[in-house]
Amino acid sequence: MAVKAIELNLESDDLVFYSGQRVKGALIVQISLPIIIAGIEVRFRGAARAKWNESVQNGTHRTDIEHEKEEIYFDDRFCLWGKVSSSNRWETRETLQRGRHAFPFQYRVPGAIPCSFEGPDAHVRYTVQGIIVRYDGEHITTRKLITVLREFDPRRDHPDKLAIPPEQPLEDQAERAISSVCCRPGRVSCSLALYKRAFVPGETLRADIHVQNSSFRKSGLVSVQLKQMLMYGGVHTRTLLLSDIKVTDSLRPGQSRQWKDYPLRLPSTCPSKLFMCKVLDIKYCIAIEATFPDAVLYAAVPITIATVPEQAYCPVKWVYKVNERPIQQNGDTYDSFIHGCSTNADMEFRPKYKFYEDMKDIRKDREIVLRLRQSPGVKRRREKGKISGPQKPAVVRMLPDERTHFNSYA
Structure with missing residues (x-):
């Protein structure tokens, strides 16, 4: 040719x-x-x-x-x-x-x-x-x-919907009675709570999990999951499992366990909102799934996947990372198609999304400075009356490895 x-x-x-x-x-x-x-x-x-x-x-x-x-x-x-x-x-x-x-x-x-x-x-x-x-x-x-x-910052558009007061967490729970042949029925329950609604890919989500087994039978696996819900044409819904992390293998009869701030790092994935799209709609949720004899308890709370972290975090390092394939269930496979033709390159194509490999929590540094200003030496002198009234604290420069030393005196 x-x-x-x-x-x-x-x-x-x-x-x-x-x-x-x-x-x-x-x-x-x-x-x-x-x-x-x-x-x-x-x-x-x-x-x-x-x-x-x-x-x-x-x-x-x-x-x-x-x-x-x-x-x-x-x-x-x-x-x-x-x-x-x-x-x-x-x-x-x-x-x-x-x-x-x-x-x-x-x-x-x-x-x-x-x-x-x-x-x-x-x-x-x-x-x-x-x-x-x-x-x-x-x-x-x-x-x-x-x-x-396209950058997606839900706090700019709907700040009131994302604010969750500490005393009112975003939570869900499930409960059920499990019968036994020779014993009275026992109740089993699971609950999930989040104190934050919006996250970015790469951020570590922390959830409070509580599972109680008041039955006379041993429970099965307990796992925390990240799910993506797709709405096709506004009428058909399909759910994909993006992450599935085992929390515990089982609970003994009568045992109750609680996990505080259980971590789940969010993978590289598409933001929650597809602007101006009438074909697809995307939503996410965090779920807890607890397996019991003859029953599976399920509790879930919705979350928002954004591209801009909240003001308390400073992005230190981020990259464009290829999105991870979801965990397919029931033999589901991807059917890649495109207008006019379909090639092997189309089937292998995966978009790249903004992924935060490292984020600095500004609030921690702020707490260190506040603690330093209230040093024990100043407090003792104030108690003895040697200092009358508040004084302006001196400016102190700290190296990163000195912060642990100052924290020990706070």
Whole structure:
């Protein structure tokens, strides 16, 4: 073939862009022999698609109906070489000479679009495609999938909904009576409580867990879970298990256990809100699942996945991390599809999301300074009356390894 290679070179190495940002790059074409073509173009496309099945019962007959919904955010094509008429028809025959050719381009990603997402039978996907348009035969194309992100800070939009007073935690509980053959029924229960609603990927969530086994039978596994709930087309719901951590193997009859601030680090995942998307809706919850004989207790509380941490935390180090595959259940698999075609590259594509590898809690440093100002020496002198009235504390500079020493006197 005359075309030895065709590829897209984008300036961003991680292929992550934000809505409103410019995508800059070039279409590289290597030709071994002169070739006559109509022209060269680049195409930018963004769309959301989802499909789901619905069972309709009509008397004794049940019919399975397959639904599919698509929403296109943009589909723009630009001529890089050649001439196109006002009716979008190629008017020229161009000869592309032997050698390496570069066709630069730039494109501004539209604003008010949802971020990239890949799920079972659904996706929000953005592509850049380079095309050598031929008069005879199929066009020669290459394509790259990119990640488009959008910052999501729910505290800015709905600060009142995210505020949870310490005396009123966000909690849920489940309780049930378990009968026995020769003994009276016993009650089992589990509860889950959070003192915070919004988190960012990479942040450690801490939950209060309480499980009580007042029955005469030994319990099974107790685990804490992070679940992602997908709503397709506003009518069909699907739940994915993102994290499943074992809390304890079992509880003895009559045993009650409580875990304070049980940690769960949130994986790299899509934010809770897909802006302007009518095809998909995403929600998250933290759940506690306790297995008992003949019963499974389940309690869950909703959380919000944001991209901007709260003001008490200072991001020290963050990266764009590929989202982790959810734990598939019941033999579920991903069905990757895209408008027009589906390739192995599409099936392997996973978006990259903002992931905080390290965050500094500013409140801890603030507490250290406050404790230092109330040093025991000042307190003793005040009690003896040697100091009348409050005095301005001296400015003290501390090295990181000195803080443990000062804390011991607080």
